[in-house]
Amino acid sequence: MLSIILLHGLLALGILSARRFIGRYAFPVAVIGPLATIGWAIWRAPGIVDGTPRVERLEWVPGLDLSVELLVDGYALLFVALVGVVGAAIFFYSAAYFRPGPRVPLFAASMVAFAGAMLGIVTSDHLLSVFIFWELTTITSYLLVGYDDRSAKARSAALHAAMVTGAGGLAMLGGFVLLADAGNSWLISDLVANPPGGAGLAWLLVLIGAASKSAQAPLHGWLPGAMAAPTPASAFLHSATMVKAGVFLVGRLSPAATAETDWWWPVVLTIGVATMLVGGWQALRQTDLKLLLAYGTVSQLGFLFLLAGSGIPALAYGAVALVLAHGLFKSALFLAVGAIDSATGTRDIRRLEGVGRSLPWVFATTVTAAASMAAVPATFGFVAKEAAFDGLVGEGTGLVAIVALASVLTVAYTGRFLLGAFGPATDEPTGVDQIGGWKVWVPFGLAGAGLVLGLVPGLVKPLVESAAVAISGDAAGKLVVWPGLVPALGWSLGSLAVGLSLVAVPRAVDAVTAAVATVTDRGPSTEGAFRAGLTGLLGGADRLTATFQSGSLPTYLATIALAVVAAGSIPLLGELGGVELPSLGPAIEIPLALVVSISAIGLLLTRRRFAAVILLGGVGYGIAGIYAANGGPDLSLTQILVETLAIALFALVLRNLPADFDRARASIGRILTSVAVAGFVFVAGLVAVDSRTAPSVAEYYVEESLPSAAGKNVVNVILVDFRAMDTLGEITVLAVATLGVAALVLPLLRRKQS
Amino acid sequence: MTVLRESIILRRGLRVATAPLAVFSLYLLFAGHNRPGGGFAGGLVAGVAIALAWATEGEAGTRRLVAVRSTVLLGAGLAVALVTGFAGLVWGGAFLESAVWDLSLPLFGDVKLVSAIGFDIGVYLVVVGVATGLIRSLGAGSGEGPA
Amino acid sequence: MSITILALASGLAGLGTYLILQRLLTRIIIGLGLISHGANLLIFYASASTGESPLIGGDDALADPLPQALVLTAIVITFAVTALLLALALRSYLLTGTDAVEDDREDRRIGGAE
Amino acid sequence: MSWLLPAAVAVPLVGAALTLVVGRRLLPQRLIAGSSIAFLFGAAVTLLLAVEEGAPIVSQLGGWPAPAGISLVADRFSTFVLATSAGMLVAVFVYAIAQLGRDALDWWFHAKYLVLASGVALSLLTGDLFNLFVGFEVMLVASYVLLTVKTDRREIRATISYVVINLLASAFFLVLIAIVYGATGTLNLADLAGRVADLPTGVADAISLLMLAVFGIKAALFPLFMWLPDSYPTAPTPVTAIFAGLLTKVGMAIVIRTQTLLGPTDGPSTVLLWVAGATMVVGVLGAIAQNDIKRILSFHIVSQIGYMAMGLAFVTVAGVAASVLFLVNQVVVKTGLFLIAGIVEREQGTGALSRSGGMLQRRPVVAALFAPLALSIAGIPPFGGFVPKLGLVQAGLEADQGGIIAVSLAVSLLTLFSMTKIWSAAFWGDPVPEAGRAGPGMIGATALVVAAAIAVTFVAGPAMELSTSIATDLLSSDGYVSSVLEAAP
Structure with missing residues (x-):
């Protein structure tokens, strides 16, 4: 695995250094990385799924116990596969999406570097190597969000994302160090096997870090802003992979955290539920397809965070399945939106019309993937959600009810998405250009995969099960096309039905959301809070600096x-x-x-x-x-x-x-x-x-x-012999000062004279 | 300054004084090892002489006493001091280590010659260079030196 | 060493400090000169022994030669840097028409004064 | 081998003397200066390799035994810092030749630069307090003339402040010397270490605190830093770069040396912890308030010095080791950042962020040079700056100092913020009209420094090991003391 990660780094450097010559081959070169990842995963999968994790190690700074230690078990393998498959798909898509230009190589390099870093996060067993790769994803994300660097909005969104996830990362580092100190080991595998007691602060800091990266409320504001990135980056980082890093981490650590603290699960639950509801609600209000999807992602991340962070085997099983499902349908939807955008020049649902007629394959893709998002039966989204509901039912009705409410919102915004993309325009409609090639077929493939898995979930069952076993010791769930008449089915079909009925009355929904918004918009928004924080920081910095740095020589002296x-x-x-x-x-x-x-x-x-x-x-x-x-x-x-x-x-x-x-x-x-x-x-x-x-x-x-x-004159002997070095320095000072005086005044005095 | 230049008698007198000052400065340089004096004192006396020469005759006066650019003196002085230092390294084993030779000279009789005097000569040269350089720089552009 | 020297060292350092805490560079240079004199006197005061000039030959107790050598070096270094500072004062005056050291502009801008 | 110590100090001086003698001829001056600097680098590296495994090498100048004669001491600490600094002196020299061209002649640049190099070497190597004063003065007088010579009417105030403040600091240094000599009768640092132990506590404390204050002015510790951000940005780039990379770090190296040798070693130093925290915070907030690249970077010099003080304040091997590695890494990174600031200034005609933009598009190579350094200073792994920062965090945990750890992590984030501000304003955005072009010499020299900064990532393991043994040496100073006092003259 190390060599695969390294390969990504080398590809990124290679693309950057060859940026003048590489032209339109940037993505075809970059795709070597994800393809190698897929190859590696297929090659290693049998052993890993059978329960023999692959361990690799690279010493860096032994004195600080700083090394890169990888452990690829079933859980890691699932994420590796996701990064590889979605990554390859998106790189092919990007090759068609971008017109060759001087800055495309930078994009390709950042993307491939990101893919490598993401692989590092999910395969690291050493806490510090998690941190190393974690920060690298922050940096690559910054570069990708700000890719359209002439837009002030993009620059500011990049900053917002980097600051929130960067702050979270540093909190997490603090947590890691405390955790390692308490548990006397840096290895996640050791810490999970023997959870350290009395490390409450450490767990809290780690949780903050994970929540910031996975856009959990109230830190989620950076994610919609990050949609300033080109669509392939949004699909890859801000939907399918990077934002899952926090989910990944809480999934790994929650068994230990819940064993040692009694607050972890209630806190995670609260965060997850709040995120689900806020995200779903906001998605209902968007008119930009991409933003709608972004808020949908926020909502889904809340759900995943809650499941993965529970430390409960049955929920963890659902989390693993949903990570896979979400990765497939959300990347397909983003890429489809990218295709629509490049065919029509807009993503505004008020202006889109006739897209379905002109681009039937895009239409088919979108509908399939959206169905998976809404958990319509026969999609992998349904299969996965069913597994999750199955686990939730065991945890009490209240919990299921809240999640079902969020699912209702999901169905509702999915409907809004489809109607918006393919329904009639309310504003001046745009024309639709014909497009084809990778731009159409890549999202189609991803959506199709979701459909195939929905019908034949057995294809990924070993992967999902070994992932669940790896974190919770148990595959406490099942992956089936049709679960039979169980309570979980009732909850999921019920929420689907309620959601569909909301779709049927879009005007009423708009009216309600608008009415509520007049109240909620008066409250603080996360974006507003970030801006206010920034303004406060800048103002405070100015004031403090003005106090100390008065510029007045007498004060300094x-x-x-x-x-x-x-x-x-x-x-x-x-x-x-x-x-x-x-x-x-x-x-x-x-x-x-x-x-x-x-x-x-x-x-x-x-x-x-x-x-x-x-x-x-x-x-x-x-x-x-x-x-x-x-x-x-x-x-x-x-x-x-x-x-x-x-x-x-x-x-x-x-x-x-x-x-x-x-x-x-x-x-x-x-x-x-x-x-x-x-x-x-x-x-x-x-x-x-x-x-x-x-x-x-x-x-x-x-x-x-x-x-x-x-010498009889002791002072002179000291000067020229005992301590002659002082004197040597002294005459040097004299000589240099003389040079300085000449340079300072001669030109001015001569000018004055003439 | 102008006063000095306008009074011819004073000017002559001071001009005459520069020669004995120069001699005195050399005496201080060589006497320093055993009696008060040394490269600094000697160089500074020379510096006073140069200042007087500038006051009475302007730039030309300083050129009468010191014919070269001040930077050359600075460089040469530093170089002499450093060479003495390295010589100690080569012959004695330590940087700036000095050697003592017993000589009997026809005029002075038995004399202990100390290599540290080389170092002091370097100091002297630098100090003279400093005085020259400073006075020439800060005195430049006065536009009132005698013809 | 005598208390006179210590008192003088202390007084010169104080008066010098008073002079440097204002804006005219000429006064600052003079103030720095006074402080340096004070510091030199303090080193001289720290002599380990008092007595005759440290010239070998007599029978009397000799004054500590080390502080003398240190002060001598310090005097010359101070002289060199004072010369440089004088040149700076001159340059400052020739460029700006005053030798007052005003506040840093960029700092004042951040402080909201400009 | 011991002859290399005085040679490292004296050869640059010989070079300076020769450039004065050969006069206004560019090629000879360059050859003399270049070979002298190269010699210093070679000597420093040779010494580092020689002492890495063994005892310090001591040279008794003039052949007089310690503590009467002046000792030059090459131990792992001094040579590690010196070798890194000398490497930067070489790179910046190349940059300066490219940037200054014939201007260097009017300016006697070569001679002054060599004297600065010699002063750095002397300050780092000397084992004598008064000789340290002289070494500082050599370094400072060169810095005065390099800083002031091209000043125009806008800049001269700031540079005057620099000179005046350093003169006051020098006067206080003399007061310190008077106290030390008055109380102990010696100036040799190793001898002093033994004699300070016999002093009344108040006097011993006063000596170590005064050293902290006096050298803290050079190192720009809070509240003694204000001179730095006003004065550094006014000089031509090669000068600022070498100041930024070296001078404060030499000051900090002396702080580390004297505090470990003479300061109290029982438990964390509360004073220093507060100083460290305040230095970090005030520095980084100062940087955030600025609009000019060089001013931003200048405030970061201050902020980063706070980290070095933090490790020192723990008074543990882990803490001091992290500080030492932090210092060495900063020497490289800061030099490089200022060189890049110079390139940006030349290309855009200004360092003001509000009038910058588009460097990424126009000069991607400059962006590629900037990014690793910016990430290193912000402590983002795997770049070199991360390793000592992690070391500081671990050392803080070991010393049970959670507060300062939190502060240091927050300051890291603000540092990253500040770097993104430069990136966003100067490298992103609409390109501003090109005002000039940095030639291959400037780019190449900068690339050398950046390569060195990146190399820190790869040698971080051995470097940390070396820093740890340095810290062990520093905290149990017996080895230093005995090798100086028993050195054969």
């Missing part, structure tokens, strides 16, 4: 000064007790210190730039005197010379500047900051020197200067 002072002073103040004050130095220090102090205070007060320079000199020469008075002749000499040269430079610069400068007004903040810095320096010196414990390394210099370095 004061912040830095105070931070340093705080870091140093707080611990030092504790050591201040018992510190001895040093003595007064040589007498000559006092007048020198006075010169320095008076000059420095003068610097604060003066308004003449040249006076400031002279005063700065006073400070420097005074300090030089202090160095000299304390046994530092070299230091003193250097200070005097540097000061002299500095004054010369100041003078050279200031002759270009105005002679006076304004005195800034004193502010409390400035005074306090200055006092804090002064106090810090004083305390730091006092405490540091007082706490000296060990002798200085300088003793070595004094001892070795003459014998080893042949």
